[in-house]
Amino acid sequence: MIDVQRLRVLRAVAEHGSFNRAAAALRLTPSAVSQHVAVLERSLGAQVVARSTRGVTLTQAGRIMVQAAESVTAELAHAQQQVDRLGTGRTQLTVATFTSGGRFLLPGALARLTAAHPDTVLHVREGEPEDSLALVRQGAVDLALAYHFDGPLPGQVNQNSGVEWTALLKDPLHVVLPVSHRLAGRAVLDIAEVAAEPWVLGCLKTEAYLRRYAERAGFSPEMRGTTTDYFFARSLVAAGMGISLVPSIALAPELAGVCTVPIKEPVPIRHIGAATLSRRRNHPQLTTLIHALQEQAAAVDDTLPSRREGRSWRSRV
Incomplete structure (x- = not known):
């Protein structure tokens, strides 16, 4: 019989990548975590983790058991x-x-x-x-x-x-510019046209995505600020800190001093x-x-x- 608590421990090991971090999350000692995993391996007759100096990784049997957990x-x-x-x-x-x-x-x-x-x-x-x-x-x-x-x-x-x-x-992203920006009146723009601009973004994931998207366009964006709030990021644009990339549903409520311009194909979504x-x-x-x-x-x-x-x-x- 497989013990549910040992499955819980294995899942924590998989999530945290080491016995020590899993032990801290579970409020156990690293020795107790190691013992739970060892007993689980004996009951299964198979190794569930591969140990190394860099931590632990799941074996194929371990991945099966984590999914079961x-x-x-x-x-x-x-x-x-x-x-x-x-x-x-x-x-x-x-x-x-x-x-x-x-x-x-x-x-x-x-x-x-x-x-x-x-x-x-x-x-x-x-x-x-x-x-x-x-x-x-x-x-x-x-x-x-x-x-x-x-x-x-x-x-x-x-x-x-x-x-x-x-x-x-599908939530397309738009470039947000100060209303005084030279491209503010454009109906659409190519992302490469703002390659030299500094950026302030409202989400860490948006930053990671922008970097991938910009790499395909042949430039590396300069980051001046990253927040966890799109409205705050647009406020920084209005203050002249840079430009931003904002999803459509985060463009409301409207904010004085900024202009939103769609991006030409391929549109980031x-x-x-x-x-x-x-x-x-x-x-x-x-x-x-x-x-x-x-x-x-x-x-x-x-x-x-x-x-x-x-x-x-x-x-x-």
Whole structure:
């Protein structure tokens, strides 16, 4: 019989990359973590981690067991929810979201959900996509509103992970300039035209994406500032610190002193979607919430600057 606690320890080792860091996260000693892993290996008859001076990595058997650990954890969390419902008669639903997506998509969708299922108890928590998607896999949250740029989905979301991705919205990024900028009146611009400009950005992931995008355009952007808030980044643009790259849904509310200009093809896009456990796809409240998010995304899509006009637009000074 495989011990659930040992699976939990192995998952922590995989997440943190060493016995010491896993021990700190679990509030155990490194020796206790090592013993749990050793006993698990003996019970399986297979090595689950490869040890080296640089830390530990999972073997193929270890990866199988970590995936099993996530499934077991998710099932136990779901069972706890069902038990809780026996006592209260109310369904608990936890949603994780990133800030700008939650601001524009969640309120309307949650209003539709509570209208359809008034006895549902809702919890919302903010988090970065990779963290929220991990919580979905573990069963700690029921749905994660997340995003990714080009490339694969974050957080090991694939056909083997047990997590289902529902695409909601393509969110194109725009260049934000001071209204006095020489390119402020342009209907569209090539990203290479602003290669020499300093940048201030509202998200670390946007910075990483801009660097990849700029590399393809043949330049390396100069960073003057990175914040965790797109409105603050636009405020710094208005103050003359540089220019910015901002997703469409984060361009509201309007801000005096800045101008937004679309980027010519290939347009950088942030792909927004909802992640849930595949085996819970028929959960009534989750089904209602996903449909509500799709309706809300369609409504938001019609209001984006790129949909309203095929030209640049300025905030009133």
